[in-house]
Amino acid sequence: MASPTEQFEIRHFSDPFFYIGGSPITFTNSAMFMVLTVAVIAGFLLLATSSRSIVPGRWQNAGELLYEFVADTLRQSAGKDGLVFFPLVFSLFTFILVANLLGLLPYSFTVTSHIIVTAALSLLVILTVIGYGVAKNGVKFLNVFVPSGVPGWLLPLIVAIEVVSFFSRPVSLSVRLFANLLAGHIALKIFAGFVAALLAGGVAAVLSPLPLVFTVAIVALEVLVAVLQAYVFAVLTSLYLHDALHPGH
C-alpha cells in the first residue's frame, strides 16, 4: 500500500535548468499542473470570448457568468472602487478553483496542496493590500489598526489585537486552503486504500463496499471543498483589499 502522502510528492521530469539559492529549478509534476491549470483557464476564456455576440452562446454565457460572479463578489466585499483589483481576484479565483478541481482527477497532482504555493498566493494578496494601501492612503493606512469609536484607554489593547490579526491573515489564508486540500486528499487516499486492503483480505472482502461508499461520498465533498475554498479565498482577498481602499473601517 502506497503512503497517503505519496500523492503530494514533487517528481522531477527534467534535469535542473538552473539553480536559485542552491535549489534546483526543474520541470516537475507541480509545474506541469500549474501550466495545465493556466491552459485550462485560458482555453476556457478564449472559447468564451471567441464569438463575442450580443446574444451569448453556451461558452460565452458560462464565461459571462464567471465574470459577473467574481465581479459581484468583489463589488460586495471591497466596494465599487475595488474593481481595480478585478484581474487579480479573477486570476486568484480561477487559478485556485481549476487547480483544486484538476487535483481531484485520478493520478493527478494538486498544486494547492503545497503550503509554499498557498503561502505565496496569500503573500501576494497581503503585499498588494499593504502596497496599494500605503501608495493610496500614505500614513493614513495605519488607520487599519485603529477601529473608530474605541475609548482611549482601550486603544493600546485594541491596536495590538488588530496588528496581530492583520499579520495573521496571510497565515490563515494560506493554511486554510492548504490544509483543506491536503486533508481531503489524504482522507480520500486512506478510504480508497481500505477498499484495496479489504479486497486483498479474503473473507473481509465482503466489507469492501463500505469504504467504497465513503470514498464516493468524500469525492463529492471534495468537489464542494474545491469550489468553496476557491470562493473563500476570493472573498477574503476582496475583504482584505477593502482595507487597502478604505482603511479605518
Added chain:
Amino acid sequence: MAEAVKTGAEVAHEVGFPPFNAETFASQLFWLALTFAFLYWFVSKIALPRIGSVIDERRQRIDTNLAEAAGLKAKAEEALAAYETGLASAKVNARAIAEETRARLAGESEARRKVLEQELSSRIADAEKAIADTKTQALGHVGEIASDAASAIVERLLGSAPTAVDVDKAVKSALDR
C-alpha cells in the same frame, strides 16, 4: 508491487512530508510566478476586457432599445391624444352644424307658415268682403222685390196697380218697422 511500495515509503521517509520539503520550494515558486504572471497578464489584457466589452455593449444596446421603445410609445400616445382631440372637435362641429341646420329649417318653415297664413287671411278677408257685398246687393234687391210683390198683391186685391211711389213708401215704412 511490494518493491514500489517500499521505494515510495523510502522516498517519503527520505524527504519527510512532501509539502514541507524545502528543497522543492524554489522550483514551485519559480513555476508559480511564471504561470500566475502569465495568467494575470492574459486575464487582465485579453479575457476580461473582451467579456467586459461584450457585457457593456449589450447593456448599451438594451438601454438604447428601451429608450427607443419609450420614445415610440410617447409618440404613439401623442398620436392617440391628437386623434382624440380631433374626434372631440369633429363631434362639436357636427353638433353645431346640426343645430344650425335645424334652426335654419325651423326659421324657414316658420316664415313660410307666416306667408301662408297671411295669404289665407287675406283670402278670407276677400271672401268675407264678397259675401258682404253680395249680401248688401241682395238686401238692396229685397226692397225692389217687395215693391213688385206688394204692387202685384195690391193689383190683385184692388184691381188697379198703385203708383210706384206709394208702394215704395209703404214698403219702406214696413221694412223700417
